[in-house]
Amino acid sequence: MGQRETLLDPTGGGDGSTDTQLAPRLRSLSGLRVGLLDNTKPNASVLLAAVADELRRDWGVRSSTVHTKSYFGTPVEQSQIQRILADCDFVVAGIGD
Amino acid sequence: MPTVSICTDAFTAPARAMAKAYGFPGFEFATVPHPVASLAVEQIQERVRELMPDLVRILGAAPDPAAPGGAARTEERRERGDRSDEGRQHPESPGSARAEASADIAEYYAGRGWTDGLPVVPVTESYLGRFLAATARDPQDVVFAMPHLNRHCTVRVAAINAALAGCRPEYFPVVLAAWESLAKEGYATKGVWQSTTGSAPLLVVNGPIRDEIGLNCRGGIFGPGFRANATIGRALRLTAINCFDLHPHQLDQATQATPAKYTACFGENEEDSPWPGLHADHGFAASDSTVTAMSVRSVIHIEARHTTVPEQLGLDLAGTLSRTGALVHETISGCLVLGPEHAAVFARAGWSKSDVRQYVYEHAVRTREELAAVGKDAISRSTRWRLPADHPDAMPDRHTEERREGPVRVLNSPDALLVVVAGAGNAGVSAVVETFGPRGGPPPITRIDTPQRMAVDEH
Numbered sequence: 079m080g081q082r083e084t085l086l087d088p089t090g091g092g093d094g095s096t097d098t099q100l101a102p103r104l105r106s107l108s109g110l111r112v113g114l115l116d117n118t119k120p121n122a123s124v125l126l127a128a129v130a131d132e133l134r135r136d137w138g139v140r141s142s143t144v145h146t147k148s149y150f151g152t153p154v155e156q157s158q159i160q161r162i163l164a165d166c167d168f169v170v171a172g173i174g175d
Numbered sequence: 176m177p178t179v180s181i182c183t184d185a186f187t188a189p190a191r192a193m194a195k196a197y198g199f200p201g202f203e204f205a206t207v208p209h210p211v212a213s214l215a216v217e218q219i220q221e222r223v224r225e226l227m228p229d230l231v232r233i234l235g236a237a238p239d240p241a242a243p244g245g246a247a248r249t250e251e252r253r254e255r256g257d258r259s260d261e262g263r264q265h266p267e268s269p270g271s272a273r274a275e276a277s278a279d280i281a282e283y284y285a286g287r288g289w290t291d292g293l294p295v296v297p298v299t300e301s302y303l304g305r306f307l308a309a310t311a312r313d314p315q316d317v318v319f320a321m322p323h324l325n326r327h328c329t330v331r332v333a334a335i336n337a338a339l340a341g342c343r344p345e346y347f348p349v350v351l352a353a354w355e356s357l358a359k360e361g362y363a364t365k366g367v368w369q370s371t372t373g374s375a376p377l378l379v380v381n382g383p384i385r386d387e388i389g390l391n392c393r394g395g396i397f398g399p400g401f402r403a404n405a406t407i408g409r410a411l412r413l414t415a416i417n418c419f420d421l422h423p424h425q426l427d428q429a430t431q432a433t434p435a436k437y438t439a440c441f442g443e444n445e446e447d448s449p450w451p452g453l454h455a456d457h458g459f460a461a462s463d464s465t466v467t468a469m470s471v472r473s474v475i476h477i478e479a480r481h482t483t484v485p486e487q488l489g490l491d492l493a494g495t496l497s498r499t500g501a502l503v504h505e506t507i508s509g510c511l512v513l514g515p516e517h518a519a520v521f522a523r524a525g526w527s528k529s530d531v532r533q534y535v536y537e538h539a540v541r542t543r544e545e546l547a548a549v550g551k552d553a554i555s556r557s558t559r560w561r562l563p564a565d566h567p568d569a570m571p572d573r574h575t576e577e578r579r580e581g582p583v584r585v586l587n588s589p590d591a592l593l594v595v596v597a598g599a600g601n602a603g604v605s606a607v608v609e610t611f612g613p614r615g616g617p618p619p620i621t622r623i624d625t626p627q628r629m630a631v632d633e634h
Contacts, residue, residue, distance in 0.1 A: 083299035085280070088289055088339050088417040090332040100199070101177045103235020115178075118557040120212035121219060124567060125181065128216075128223035129230070137231060146557060151366040153323045163176060168234060174182025174190045174204065175211055 104168060108138030113166030117150040122173045129170050179233045181226070185209035189369075192425045196325050205230040216567065289339070289417050291409065291437060298338040305344040306334040310351055311626055318354040321364060321419055324426070328354070328418045333410070336417055340409035341402065346388055349403075349466060350410045352623040353378050353440075356468035357411070359619035362611045367470055369421055372503070373429035376411050377439040377471045377608065379510075379595055381454040382464030384623055385442035392442035394599035396512075397474060397606070408438030435471055441597055447515040448596035449522030456528065457620050464623040469510060469593075470611040473501070479517070480603040485524040488517055489531065493538035495607045497585045499549045502541070505559045505572050507585055510593040510608040511535070515600035532589035540582035543575075593618055 104110070112133055114126040126144070133139035143165050145158055154162075162169060182190045184206045194202035206229075207222045214222070281294040289295065307314055307330070314331035321327070330351065337350045357363045357376055368374055380390055391401040399405060421427040429436070445452040445461070454465040475495055482488050496509050511531065513521075521531055546552040551561035553569035562569055574583040586592065591612075598604065 083301060085283065086298045086300065086303060086335050088298070088332065088335045088413065089420075090326075090328060090418045100202075104177050105236060107231065107234070107236050113176075116557075118555075120555075120560075120562075120568075121214060123557075124216055124219050125207075125211060125223060128220045129181075129227075131220075132223055132227050136227070137236070149365065150558075151323070151370065166176065169176055169178040170181065170230065171178055172181035173207075173211055174180060174186045175209070 106138070107133060107168070109140050110138075110167040111165065112139050112142045113162045113169040114142055114144045115154065115162070115169050115171035116144055116146045117172065117174075118147055119150055119173050119175050122175075125172050126170060129172075133170075177234050179205050179230050181205045181207060181230070183207055183209035183211055186428070188425050189428050192420065193324070196420070196426075203233050205233055284339075288422065289413075291412050291416060293437075295339045295413070296341050298335050302338060303331075303334055306338055306342075306347045307331065309344040309347040309626060311624070312351065318351060319358055319364070319414075321366065323366060324419060326419050328414055332418050333414060336414040337406075337410035339417075340413050341406040342410055343388070343402070343406075346403055346407050346410075348623050348625045349378075349380065349384060349388065349407050352466040352621045353407065353411060353468055356466050356619045356621040359621065360468050360470065360612065361619075362470040363468075367611060368415065369427050369429075371428050371430045372472060373432040373436075374470045374472050374611065375433050375435035375439055376408075377435055377469050377474075377510075377610075378408060378411075378441075379453060379467045379469075379597075380440065380442045380465070380623075381445065381452045381459075381467075381620075382623070383462060384464035384625070390440075390442040392444040392597055393447075394601065396441035396597045397439075404440050405438055408440035412436060412438065433471070433473060435474060439471065439474075443595045444515060444597045447518075447600050449518055450528050450594075450596065453593065453595050453618070454620050457617055459620060459622070464625070465620050466623060467593075467618050467620045469608070469618070471510075471608050472611075473609045474512075475607045475609070477517075477605045477607060478603065479605075482603065483520060483523075485521050485526055486534070488520055489534040490538055492531075492605070492607060493535045493540075496535065496609075497539040497541050499541060499545060499551060501609055502546070502549075502551050502561050502585060505554050505561060506587040506591065508591040508610045508612050509586075510595065510610050512598070512606040512608055513594065513596050514598040514603065514605045515596060516603045517605045518596045520603075528594040529589070531594055532592045535592060536584065536586045536589040539585045541585060542582045546583060590616075 114130055116122050116126055130142040145162055147154060182204050187204060187206060190204050205226055207226055280297045284290050284295050312330045314329060316330045317327045318330055318333050319328045333350060333354060334347060337347050363376060385392055388403045390403040415421040443452050453467060454463055455461050459465055477491055477495060479488055479491050492511055501507055543552055550563035553562055553564040554572045555562055555568045556570045
């Protein structure tokens with residue numbers, strides 16, 4: 079028929095995530111409690127334990143607690159986030175692999 | 176809460192894609208050189224010592240960005256990760272095209288990254304209308320969601336990608352049922368098809384729809400030549416790429432992938448099968464048309480041309496399933512795709528599909544020594560993936576815990592196997608498909624809803 083038509087976008091146009099804010103940065107780690115978020119990938123627990131040792135020894139971190147995800151492929155569950163917020167001052171998560 | 180995420184430098188591209196999907200473009204990760212999974216404890220501690228200045232700087236507390244293992248190394252790693260973006264310049268779209276400029280159209284789609292590497296069919300609103308008319312569902316209905324990526328797919332977007340893949344409008348109800356089945360199957364929504372393991376969705380179709388759309392059930396089911404087979408499977412892949420952003424090297428981290436990722440769809444050969452179809456095994460009428468989706472890693476060839484003894488064929492199948500290379504998890508699952516000749520070997524001996532499953536389940540075993548030889552004799556405390564008994568995360572597998580004698584079974588029950596019949600009746604060839612699940616629940620068999628009147632465009 080020779081009519082011009084627009085080619086449709088197959089991506090669905092995205093879900094339009096808006097820019098969000100990072101949590102305020104820490105100036106010192108001294109005396110703080112660190113949460114270690116273990117995603118269960120191989121050696122994540124070993125790596126995070128080593129990070130905790132360094133933080134305690136060289137950066138004055140007071141204590142560490144481990145929080146283990148139930149499945150690496152999906153986001154952290156809300157109940158787990160609440161526990162982390164209650165227990166910790168900052169979090170180290172690992173490992174993306 | 177201030178959080179720093181550690182990833183390996185091989186993983187920065189998908190990590191950044193995830194951060195962007197959640198509204199944090201430019202989010203900074205603390206990176207370590209890949210690999211980490213195979214390192215010893217002392218090596219990991221060394222990696223961590225090098226990582227600390229960067230990690231602490233990202234949290235805001237670092238004194239010295241020029242420290243060894245600090246910002247300079249991070250920059251170098253970031254550059255390596257960025258190379259995956261090379262060659263992805265997207266030309267500005269003209270937004271419209273004449274029908275005769277098909278080469279330009281092919282280049283337009285390829286330039287946008289909207290293909291699987293092969294040319295696609297241009298989709299306009301009027302063409303899309305024929306697909307939307309093939310279903311009673313509302314175009315804004317969600318057919319599949321991946322919440323952890325903040326993305327979902329509507330009937331409309333599924334239709335655009337089905338048309339893009341080269342489907343005919345009358346295939347679209349099969350595509351919709353495939354999405355529903357995949358959602359029920361559960362592994363894909365959790366992101367397994369982004370995983371390094373490299374899996375693909377595979378579709379088995381039963382019922383009268385197979386003849387209605389010319390879906391191949393016989394010779395060459397895993398190969399090319401039939402539009403319905405080729406394009407229905409492809410519709411899923413293009414949607415994964417386009418709607419869910421699962422591009423290779425980015426959110427799709429398959430180490431090697433599988434050819435099944437291009438397309439994997441076939442019909443059960445109910446006519447040449449000695450048994451009822453997969454759908455009839457699970458409560459559907461033979462006259463119902465259904466799709467069953469499964470996430471698969473491999474399709475493995477079995478050839479046994481002279482056997483008339485069912486146990487011999489059963490051992491060929493069991494031995495294939497129990498190969499140590501496939502034993503990632505504590506146990507595995509599979510779908511036996513028996514060619515009609517092999518199905519006849521079993522049926523002539525009076526075996527049902529259940530008998531086949533039971534025999535293969537009992538004989539798909541590996542000795543403790545064979546597992547230890549490949550470092551898979553124990554399982555991870557947290558994930559139950561197989562690993563060596565001396566790994567820090569190791570605990571005994573269930574077989575050891577229950578002090579069972581004899582070799583270890585690689586299937587946790589006969590229900591971890593499905594059996595279908597497909598292919599030509601011209602040789603003793605079958606396939607073992609290695610699947611995620613089922614692990615005891617029913618397979619996600621889904622009825623295909625065809626509209627009462629299908630709109631067929633005669634132009």
